[in-house]
Amino acid sequence: MRLTRRAAAATAALVTSALALTACGPSGDSGGSDSASGKVEGQVTFQTWNLKANFKKHFEGIIADFEKKYPDAEVKWVDQPAEGYPEKLSADAAGGTLPDVVNVSPDLAYPLAKAGLALDLEKAAGTYRGEYLDGAWRSQRMPGLPGVYAFPWYLNTGPMFYNKALFTRAGLDPEKPPTTYDQLFDDALTMAHRSGRKTAMLAGTPSIEDFGRYGVRLMNSQGTQFTFNEPKGVELLRHYKELYAAGALDSQALTAQAESAGRKFQQQSVAMNPGSAHDLENFKKEAPSLYRHIGITNAVNNTGRANMYVQGLMVNARSKVKPAAVAFAHFVTDRKNQMAFAKEVTIFPSTKGSLDDPYFTEEDGTDATRVRVASAKSLKTAVNYTPVLLSDQMKTVLRNAVAKAVQGEQSPRAALDGAAAECNRLLKTG
Template sequence: MPKPRRALAAAVVALVLPLSACGSGGDGGGSTDASGKVEGDITFQTWNLRANFKPYFDGLIADFEKKYPGTRVKWVDQPAEGYPDKLSADAGGGTLPDVVNVSPDLVAPLAKAGLVLDLDKAAGKYRSEYLDGAWASHQVPGMSGTYAFPWYLNTGPLFYNKALFTKAGLNPGRPPKTYDELFADALQMAKKSGGQVATLANVPTFEDFGRYGVTLMNRQGTAFAFNDTKGVELLTRYKELYDAKALDPQALTATPESSGKKFLTGAVAMNPGSALDLDNFKKNAPSLYRNIGITDQITSTGHVNMYVMGVMVNSRTKHTPAAVAFAHFVTDAQNQMSFAKKVAIFPSTAGSLNDPYFTKEDGTDETRVRIAAAKSLKNAVNYTPVLFSDQMKTALRNEVAKALQGKESPKQALDNAVNAADRLLQQG
């Protein structure tokens, strides 16, 4: 189950924009009217879910077909690797399925190409069933409309190593709650350990700038703005950490996997994660598990970052009522709740996070993490704009690296990253 942070390359937009027809219907386009009879054959595509959840989806489809006699749903599942390329090929070849599992950044180029049904128009009556932040996550700057039903959400806490905090003279029962506290604790950790223990393992990402309160884009969605005063301030503070070895020296090339290993081995004192990580700590790092601390994401905005998956409807489907009905069925409160109890994800439907499953403590760390995450998701946001592509992420990371290494000032690095992102945005 991938995190929703993968984007179509800019070339995909160029590929799909000229298309005049697409979809399982094959020849010419469908209707945007979802009010007709729910009937017909549709295809539903998921993203790397069959291996672990086949019984769930088989049951889901059977329930839908029972509810709507005369429908038939063909389920196809694609591997995580190359999924954006697969969507691109389907769009270009006229074989885009009727209902498709997407993340916000994947839906944006398809929406721009006119290949995605606007749910504000076709299914606006369902909007109140979902959390506001989740519904808004599949909106595209510069376009009116919403282009996917929100499906499952995820977020997670910060884990920290209490033993390392104690060795550094920090209170293991009082982890940092603000950025000022985080940076102060990190510098103390590095000093006390002689530069052997870093507090953080990753350079700041786009979502980190968002959590810090940086203005990310202009309101029109036509230009990026993360080189503002607060953006420069954040990168300057990370440069201070890097120089003091409070930021891991290998952070410039770190991946989530490598950062996780650093945390497991005690080379890094804090790392973001989810409830899924606790079992890994228990099995592979029992000494860490005995000393694990759990705290909230640090944010200046009061809103944690939300990862979100969605379910879009192909605007060219020949069976719009059935496709919309099935996309809604997959993401309704009952089915999302059922799915959430099979894996550590969270429903995007309004009210679901008040269920005892997400509110009632049972004394375990797993439940504690789940309850804390559910509470934070009620007003969480997806900080990464749907228009921020993989190429833009690479440009930002490269410029951040230059700033940390002292090759450019933080201001110059962010100016360069914004200019590169704006150029890519114009090309798209």
Template sequence: MPISRRALAAAVTALVLPLSACGSGGDGGGSTNASGKVEGDITFQTWNLRANFKDYFDGLIADFEKKYPGTHVKWVDQPAEGYADKLSADAAGGTLPDVVNVSPDLVAPLAKAGLAMDLDKTAAKYRSEYLPGAWASHQIPGMSGTYAFPWYLNTGPMFYNKALFKQAGLDPEKPPSTYDELFADALRMAQKSGGKVATLANIPTIEDFGRYGASLMNKEGTGFAFNDAKGVELLTKYKQLYDNKGLDTQALNATPESAGKKFLTQAVAMNPGSALDLDHFKTQAPSLYKNIGITDQITNTGHVNMYVMGMMVNSRTRNTPTAVAFAHYVTDAEHQMSFAKKVAIFPSTAGSLDDPYFTKEDGTDETRVRIAAAKSLKNAVNYTPALFSEQMKTALRNEVDKALQGKQSPQAALDNAVKACDQLLKQQG
């Protein structure tokens, strides 16, 4: 998929895959023994990467085939549009490639259908090479095992407007780092500006409930749990913020683009972003750029949210040793690092984020943001449950909207959201 997108996982609906579906092995027979000789043919599928990175992957495959004589990797690249449907069709038809580029929400139905190899069984020796949070990101609630090698990561810092903080009597060098600090600062900002300056332009999402410390799912992975005391507390505070204009009055209909515009015009004091935003500020809003501050995402847990891509091995592959070896090769420290230097993403391998590329300032905006993001990724987690579909995001948003408008209590809103999401979860099978 397009790497430039901040949310690396595309919107997908539930994939209902028959448990009897065969993989590329045709008759469903596949070995889980990865210790054999690395040789023979495999098929490798990426997600909308050929247009921009053909030379990189051609070189990667050539180097792998040189390292392992007698191997041949056929690379196929699928467009972003309809990728989930393509995976579903391949899974049902027994034509799923041996190694597949996935995100956690895409690997979940494949794992449930028995089509994603459990790497805790076949590739456990590689686990220590990756950041713990990245390895855990392709674990499925209610199932044991890990179902994809972690590949590239992404996250973004929070930008804040130092001038607006100063005008509100807040220390521009000490932005909020917890939700309590955020809400206190936001209420003061609204009061001091007479309601003209909000601090945030977005309503809380599932990631916010995770960062706040709410439970997201039960341990069995059979139901959602963000309507617990912490979840209700968060939504109650957002309601207070909304009533006092600390949350932008148009937040109920906000998109990432509209929220970004609010920050650009200095109508809100904080907004998540990336290095690309800094360049935009520099040209489109020089006064904002002059006062820009960069800080970590707001969190009560000490762990920021990350987005992650992975490399899944088809459990029905006829060539387990080569498929596992290639998936590991694509995602090892050396190749993740080389890929990260071609595009604004981050490696998921342990120690890679200590490279000078991610730690040494050079005075550029791009490097400022890269260093800030890399630092926060070392112990980041993916707060979005792998089973949380786009329909569930919509259900949560609708109920949150009602709570903020005073049409129902925060508790009732989250109870209704959990009920709706649980029903959608049952439909996934």
């Protein structure tokens, strides 16, 4: 099963080029009416992303309920493997065989929306907007395009784990982990100094999400230019350079992967690290001395909003059964069905009020509920910080620039200016 927030974004250019073949008008032209009114009838083709193996019974139940509610409609469910999913969307778009309802992440929805193949649900189904969390609804907007191009579906976010024993050893309050970046930087420097540089607070350099949580404007309002090199972005990178020099950022942070950062945390040489309920279970089995001192908090931010990973259900703007397709996409993502799905797998509903359910607010002493409650609380106001236009190639450009600045090979200003220029060049060339 793959319930991740993004597909392989490296294929975005392939998708975009294929969609260019299908667009028959200016960008955003749906090639037909956006109206989704009319009788709910006909066969709806519903495509998911690697879900049938583990959730066959769940989705067959939803389909049966929908067909019972709408006797003149039927649903054909098609499930695609995670491997090659973007290429499959590209081929369907180019061949005019895109399903009526498609499971997409925002980065996959963007080229479809730009080519006029994604229905603007703000126009066609805006009456449902109030059923979803504001941040989840906004996450389905696309840069430079008016409207919303998918119903928000399941969400996820990650809590931050911290080691209370290491906080105590450094003279920091173990019950008050940092919540803002200024607090994080101060605590990290204190910990490095008092441990004789033996304990780092963090094991990774800042990603685009960190820039967003810091309060950096990542793109202009038109979605035509990256702006993470603005003064606030340079300020963030200067702080990380200082942390690295002081030993508050792990010496291997410039090359660390998520797995190696996790090992550093498990070895108790790093005091804070993001994770999941699965990580907690591993700590309990493999590192009981760490597990006894685990604290759980939200990821540090200056905005008051956690990062949100989101999936959605897009409706094909050229569907021949548009009223039924919209009705089904809404049915799958309504509060009842999202809650049922969340109880089968560790995801969170995007519908308003769902996160107030006792399932997401009451702990029972297990690792799973400890993380679930912490994550659900942060998701109520979370946003998706990662721009849908940021490809894997652009992420590499930014990561390399950050490494050069942190090591002192370039100034933070020069490194970010160069990264923004290269990312904007890639944005223009597609």
